[in-house]
Amino acid sequence: MVVDQDLVRHLSESSVSVELQTEEMTLNIGPQHPSTHGVLRLVARVDGERAFDVQPVIGYMHRGYEKLSEVRTYPQITTLINRIDWVAGYANEIPFVVAAEKLLGLEVPERAQYIRLILTEMARISSHLIFMASYPLELGAATPLFFALRERERVLDLLEGVTGGRFHPNFNRIGGVKPAYGSGSSTRKVIQDLPAGFLAATREAMDRVLEAVEELELLVADNEIILARTKGIGVLPADVAAAYGVSGPNLRASGVAFDLRKVEDYLPYHLFDFEIPTGENGDCWDRWHVRLLEIRQSVRIVQQAIDGIPSGPLQAKVPKIIKVPQGETYVRAENPKGEMGYYLVSNGNQGPYRLKIRSASFSNISILPWILEGVLVPDIIAILGSLDFVLGDVDR
């Protein structure tokens, strides 16, 4: 058989985009698509395998919490804001109650602060485990899902044991955590604290989480397909990330060692040793890896907090009807998805005059038109997944 060597060379050197005449078309992704973590629609103009001018369409989950909170009282609002980032509902409550406490000038008892901190870190672990489960799945690897969700369930069980809710704990009160005594219609004095055996069970669960993280790392970090699909894909430089307000693990993956737990005082993180993991290249791989490392750091914090948790009251003394004095403040916190904050304007009544909710995912996905410019169509999913957003956190 005679082989035309010129033709072989020509074929091997040619690339698809050079040889094919492609027509530009518009590709609609979503609003219902497994990779969109809710209802997000992307309108992409594609030319062959490349996407240009990707425009996210959001608002399908908009529930108008900023308006609603103007007609609710402070205790009622914690039930609403649980539902912003529902993967880490507990963490949403913290900056809001801290903002109200700041205006009230309340000092939260130490034990309540420790409980808040432990549960916040457990919310972070469960949120990151969801990412560990879903991201490889979006890239075609189903196995890590089982390893990650198994441990997440353990963590959620413990959260549920304390707060009564897996997703919407509604456990924080202004001045502390859930009242120490039965209140409302109950006349019986019920002493509520951490359930018996919680600390020991949490310590055990943390060990199991560390084991699972080892397994996940072995499963994913050595997988050539995952490496090929994430290394060097969706590179986000730190200055671009900052200008767009991209925060949290997404910013740290770009090499910025900035963590609000280190610089803000909303919870006593300064009492504990932990590191800020960072990435090197700001690509999809780094965003996966930073979250994996953050689980280990959160476990460290929880272990130290369990060792050092003081006894004492769970609530500061607050009146039955809370009227927050006039004033305004912005309190932000390092949530699993990034910077979450509340700008609270109070007019001295039972509810806020204005509550601006700064959610992490909103700013994190505003980068999409920039980061998806000119990428291959299959990489859209890889990049979307790596940003780890929740649509409730985008739309509020």
Add this chain to the structure above:
Amino acid sequence: MTSSPSETANGETEAAEADADAAVEAATPEPHPLQEFADHVAATVGGEGAVVFDTVKVEVDSGDWVSALTTARDEMGLIFFSWLSATDWSSEVQVGDPYPEAVEDRIEVLATVGDISEGRRVTFSTTLGKDSPSISSLVGVYAGANWHEREAHEMFGIDFEGHPNLAHLYLPDAFVGNPLRKSFPLLTREVKPWPGTVDVEAMPGGGDEEESADGPSEENPEA
């Protein structure tokens, strides 16, 4: 370790509160640790700086909005765009409670920016008139302002001059009105009052008869 709070715990709280009150009184003349930073920012960008509840707030003229934030980004290292929004100051409110005293009618535009090293942040504020408020867009300074300004545009009716695409972000295209204005009613509650304001809602199309008819069936489901 699951110790229970007791009477002694409450006593401690009271003592702690008394201490805190004393501390506040003693510390009142002391300037806030952030005051120096607030003054420095205000002097650099040209505005009024204050620390309100640990939040550094700098007020600037609406004409200096873009130049002030450009200075903040380039000279103060505040490269992180946190958020932009507004507050509708109004004595007449459709929902919620108004301020107990009259407030000057105005729209206050707020933008928070920060650094990504030491955790310093500044909330910039400027005042616009209620009728057709308009201000220059920050998109050229912070790319992240794009979506935040679209949101403020639809929610408050603020026009951001020079914004590349001031289309609705959350609301349907045909939506009329600016929902976060204090003059905008909460339409659901116009149609139906708050559930829970009375303990038992009247049944539609019947009153006591239906209740009494339902009564026995609850006790005896098989009837």
